[in-house]
Amino acid sequence: MPRTAYLNPSGMTTPALAAKKTDRPIGNSPECVKDYIHHIKSYMRDVCCSMRGGMGMESHYVDAHLVQRKLLIKSGKNANKCLEKELVVLSDSERKKAKLDRSQLFHNSDSKPKQSVALLGKAGAGKTTFIQRLCLDWASGSLRQFQFVFLLNCKILDLTKSTYSLKGLLFDLSMSPRCEDSDSMFKHILSCPDEVLIIFDSFDHIKDFEGLLQSPAKSHTNTKYTIKQLFSGLFQKEILSGCTLLIATRPKDVLNQVLRKMDSLLELCGFSPEDIELYTSKYFGDASLQENALKQIKTDRYIFSLCSNPLLCWTTCFLLEHQESCNDLPSTLTDLYQRATSKHLQLASLENSSLCKNRKQLDIPQLCKMAWEGFKNHDTHVNPGSSTELLGCALKSGILASYKTSEGQENHFADLFTQNLLSAVHLVQSKQVNEKMVVANSVVHQKKRKVQGESQDVLQRFVTGLVFQKASDGVSILDSSVNIKAKRKAVETHLESMKPNDLVPARLLELFHCVYETSSAKFAKLLLKNLPDNLSFYGTQLCPSDVYVICHLLRYASTLKRTFSINLQDACIPISGLKELVGLKCIKAFWAHTADTIGLWEDLHQSNDELNLKSAIEKFTLHPFKATEGYHIESLPVLVQIHREKKLPMSELVSALDKGVPALRHLQRLEFELGVQNGPELFPKLVEVLPSLQSLQHLDLEKNQIGDSGAEKLAGVLHFLECLKLLNLSQNLIGDAGVEKLAKALASVPSLQSLSPLLFMHLVSLHNSAIFPDMQVFLFSFSLIRLWNDCIPYGVFEHLRLQDPRIRSL
Numbered sequence: 001m002p003r004t005a006y007l008n009p010s011g012m013t014t015p016a017l018a019a020k021k022t023d024r025p026i027g028n029s030p031e032c033v034k035d036y037i038h039h040i041k042s043y044m045r046d047v048c049c050s051m052r053g054g055m056g057m058e059s060h061y062v063d064a065h066l067v068q069r070k071l072l073i074k075s076g077k078n079a080n081k082c083l084e085k086e087l088v089v090l091s092d093s094e095r096k097k098a099k100l101d102r103s104q105l106f107h108n109s110d111s112k113p114k115q116s117v118a119l120l121g122k123a124g125a126g127k128t129t130f131i132q133r134l135c136l137d138w139a140s141g142s143l144r145q146f147q148f149v150f151l152l153n154c155k156i157l158d159l160t161k162s163t164y165s166l167k168g169l170l171f172d173l174s175m176s177p178r179c180e181d182s183d184s185m186f187k188h189i190l191s192c193p194d195e196v197l198i199i200f201d202s203f204d205h206i207k208d209f210e211g212l213l214q215s216p217a218k219s220h221t222n223t224k225y226t227i228k229q230l231f232s233g234l235f236q237k238e239i240l241s242g243c244t245l246l247i248a249t250r251p252k253d254v255l256n257q258v259l260r261k262m263d264s265l266l267e268l269c270g271f272s273p274e275d276i277e278l279y280t281s282k283y284f285g286d287a288s289l290q291e292n293a294l295k296q297i298k299t300d301r302y303i304f305s306l307c308s309n310p311l312l313c314w315t316t317c318f319l320l321e322h323q324e325s326c327n328d329l330p331s332t333l334t335d336l337y338q339r340a341t342s343k344h345l346q347l348a349s350l351e352n353s354s355l356c357k358n359r360k361q362l363d364i365p366q367l368c369k370m371a372w373e374g375f376k377n378h379d380t381h382v383n384p385g386s387s388t389e390l391l392g393c394a395l396k397s398g399i400l401a402s403y404k405t406s407e408g409q410e411n412h413f414a415d416l417f418t419q420n421l422l423s424a425v426h427l428v429q430s431k432q433v434n435e436k437m438v439v440a441n442s443v444v445h446q447k448k449r450k451v452q453g454e455s456q457d458v459l460q461r462f463v464t465g466l467v468f469q470k471a472s473d474g475v476s477i478l479d480s481s482v483n484i485k486a487k488r489k490a491v492e493t494h495l496e497s498m499k500p501n502d503l504v505p506a507r508l509l510e511l512f513h514c515v516y517e518t519s520s521a522k523f524a525k526l527l528l529k530n531l532p533d534n535l536s537f538y539g540t541q542l543c544p545s546d547v548y549v550i551c552h553l554l555r556y557a558s559t560l561k562r563t564f565s566i567n568l569q570d571a572c573i574p575i576s577g578l579k580e581l582v583g584l585k586c587i588k589a590f591w592a593h594t595a596d597t598i599g600l601w602e603d604l605h606q607s608n609d610e611l612n613l614k615s616a617i618e619k620f621t622l623h624p625f626k627a628t629e630g631y632h633i634e635s636l637p638v639l640v641q642i643h644r645e646k647k648l649p650m651s652e653l654v655s656a657l658d659k660g661v662p663a664l665r666h667l668q669r670l671e672f673e674l675g676v677q678n679g680p681e682l683f684p685k686l687v688e689v690l691p692s693l694q695s696l697q698h699l700d701l702e703k704n705q706i707g708d709s710g711a712e713k714l715a716g717v718l719h720f721l722e723c724l725k726l727l728n729l730s731q732n733l734i735g736d737a738g739v740e741k742l743a744k745a746l747a748s749v750p751s752l753q754s755l756s757p758l759l760f761m762h763l764v765s766l767h768n769s770a771i772f773p774d775m776q777v778f779l780f781s782f783s784l785i786r787l788w789n790d791c792i793p794y795g796v797f798e799h800l801r802l803q804d805p806r807i808r809s810l
Helices: 031-047 092-097 127-139 166-171 182-191 227-235 273-283 287-299 301-306 310-322 333-351 364-376 388-397 416-429 435-440 454-467 485-497 505-517 521-530 544-554 575-582 594-606 610-619 630-634 636-645 675-692 707-715 736-746 757-768 775-779 794-803
Strands: 066-069 071-073 085-087 116-120 148-153 196-201 244-249 264-268 400-405 408-413 534-536 564-567 587-591 625-627 669-672 698-700 726-728 785-787 807-809
Touching: 031 127, 031 148, 031 182, 092 594, 116 127, 127 148, 127 196, 127 244, 166 182, 166 227, 273 287, 273 310, 287 301, 287 310, 301 310, 301 333, 301 544, 310 333, 310 416, 333 388, 333 416, 333 454, 333 505, 364 388, 364 416, 388 400, 388 408, 408 416, 416 435, 416 454, 435 485, 454 485, 454 505, 485 521, 505 521, 505 534, 505 544, 521 544, 544 575, 575 587, 575 594, 575 610, 587 610, 594 610, 594 636, 625 630, 630 636, 630 675, 636 675, 669 675, 675 707, 707 736
Parallel strands: 116 244, 116 264, 148 196, 196 244, 534 564, 564 587, 625 669, 669 698, 698 726, 785 807
Antiparallel strands: 066 264, 071 085, 400 408
């Protein structure tokens, strides 16, 4: 029987899983239950013992770390009424602190049980292999809180048919062996739902996910539902309430609808540099081969950055194992996958000449067309009516994987990269595809469309790379006889017309990647010529290969005599990547997570790199500073301490800090937008740093509900802000007591020109009621009064202007 093809190379052996145990022995269960559990475990040990390429799970699995993520619900003054769901951005140091291992997957750090867990990871991160390892752990005696583990592969589930019951879902559609007495077993499962773990792998392959949580299944009996309804019922605890759900998906895709209701969000980390070395050494058994492979990978910085993705690390090792020793490593992602896929087909033809004697006899264009048709339909399934010879060779090569279903066998493309490469080959080499279609799926486009998923990003890179890549000698999926000059010219014209200044950060990053895939200095220089002076990758998570591509292209800036400011806030960039980017001569200023910036300074100081430390301190900027999340404020007190003490934490005086931190000295605008949820709690931290912001001119504190106590704290530090011109305290629940404290303090800020209207009117009322006799002197100290508020009717505003000619609109 074909294996269930849980294929993805994320690594090697670890000690046995020490999961939290409830110690509910199955000895009290009926004999038929014990026999079936033993049967399931034996079956899973057989199915889950191998990874892609035939490597053993026990010998080759690199234990992937998890990072606990939290969901951010925006509540600041610009948040929409409907809650916006995003993952809280973690600094590099926070990510390291939040790391977990497999044994902590279902661990409860609080009293709330984890009954729904999301496992997030990009394509190739090793989600499927992680789940495979988890099932093997359970089969080997760990995860003893679960009597039953049911694994469902969403690639092969049809969510539209209303023909399934809960029992059918668990026993017929999961990766479990056939149960002779499923009725008795199901009855036992209903009696102990808290001992059941249901895993939905490849959840992003669900095609019909509109209204995913609507019309949930409500009956455990033989009532027929769609799989979507059964999932909704399980997730909303309408059926089998108490069971645990583990859902693996890519972060951009279908799970976004249910993220806010998950008990736990876990992100699967890629390979660290140490993991890459460990995996490579395990892949190559021979010591001399290990040494040579590691040397080649570490020498090629682009390939090394790609290897942070476990699947790409496996692909690189496979290519090194089979390529000629004189060949250089690929320089682009397109070349890497084109070479690897071609090599897979070549090896398959050599191994079984009866199936595929040579490339000329294989209908590669047909395989590419099937990949493209699947891509358009968000489907990895291959038409069973295809050539037996073609399917046999593709299965043998590993391009396709076979899955057992209730209706027989299904063949699917093994991974996203392989399917997308073949799709790109079809677009570039098929005569049925015109230039317009090629351009539509290459590079990025100016018009704002729905945010595209990871699959579209990868396809764009491959299409752009292939139109500029020449077919290599020997066996290749590319046909060198096909003329693609017209398509190349169309892509060139599109690249030349691009306006990077109009692109949002995520699309700008994709443009960088597409230009890199061309391997063209001409287009690299053209990109840099058209880039804005202020580059922004704000909110776009940058992995090692992203950092490499950005740095590689920015090095052309010296020939164009261009310099840039770069915004790396909320980019989750590792310290090593930040160090590389900030060290570029063309970068004159950078924004980044404050904690990561301090970490960079400490790293440079510890390595005695005082010259680059001085440069990194001078390049760092905070202007304008906009705090929308708690972590934007929490690191500021440490930065202020560095500024005051002129030294880094846990170090002696640093000469580069003789004048403190320039970013604090030069900060002129600060907007505190944490809203009613976090504003009152974190406002004291802001007050703590305000005395060091002596150049501050604009302080916006609107809609934070700081109250009288917050106003009193602010009043205590306002006299330090000698340059303050604008203060917005609208909608902060400040009463008479708070205004009185502020009034006295505001009189010590002669530079102040603009106040929020309600505060100003409150001050006027205090003057009229004679509660504060010195108010008149303060009010007449304003040479100009700027009021802004959409709620002030035009007639009222005009009346105010007649009363006091100093009043102006803002």
